[in-house]
Amino acid sequence: MKEEMGRRSFIFSSGAVLAAGAVVAGNVAAAETAVEKKKVRILGFACSNRKGMTTAKAVQLVLDSAKGVDPRIEVELVDLGGLKFSGYSKTPPEDDLTDIIPKLQEPSVGGIVIGSPCFYRGPSSVCRAFIERCAPLREPKMILKDKPVAAVAVGSFKYGGHDLVIKEIQAAMLCFGMMPVGADHPAFQGATLTQAKDDFSADDIGIDTARKTGIRIAEMALKLGA
Ligand SMILES: Cc1cc2nc3c(=O)[nH]c(=O)nc-3n(C[C@H](O)[C@H](O)[C@H](O)COP(=O)(O)O)c2cc1C
Secondary structure (H helix, E strand, O other): OHHHHHHHHHHHHHHHHHHHHHHHHHHHHHHHHHHHHHOEEEEEEEOOOOOOOHHHHHHHHHHHHHHOOOOOEEEEEEEOOOOOOOOOOOOOOOOOOOOOHHHHHOOOEEEEEEEEEOEOOEOOHHHHHHHHHOHHHOOOOOOOOOOEEEEEEEEOOOOOOHHHHHHHHHHHHHOOOOEEOOOOOOOOOOEEEEOEOOEOOOOHHHHHHHHHHHHHHHHHHHHHHO
């Protein structure tokens, strides 16, 4: 009898331990999922035809600054330089953008950054083509609606049309229901950098605009995504 009780209590207690373990494991998994759910991704698109050059570096600067705002922020640079793709067409073609556009459909995307070089005081054709190809994100559902977008312009001379580049990017993204954001002084319009010999490290003000733009897009992504 005593032996039977011992066996029963052993079975009971090991069951209890297992059950408790399952509950703890469940809670850990739930906690992990909750943290995972809270992740807010900011995607940065560099729209120069030259991969890894000043536009990509400027967008990366914005993203690094955004990441520093909060541990929930995750960032990814998508450098379109050197990729082969065309602009809008009713049936999107199979090309280098085919696998990139779906990244924007992920629910964790809380905001985007679009950077372009100033080309004749306007955005590059790469930038225009990329935005045109985002057409499937407007229909049947406005997937980017109410998400913040920040713009980056890099040129090689002062007053090179940076504001015009940013204005065009922002105007286009309004068609997606996005919320264009600028930042604190002197970055009211977004990030504006001027480079010489493919290097903008001497442009202190431009670098400041990139950092402030990063902070702002992160803050707004967290606010609007909450
Ligand atoms: C076709 C062409 C047009 C350009 N037009 C302008 C311009 O209007 N304003 C300006 O500041 N820089 C202009 N630039 C310089 C580029 O904006 C600058 O070199 C930029 O940093 C290039 O970006 P990337 O290094 O990412 O390729 C032009 C360059 C090219 C090739």
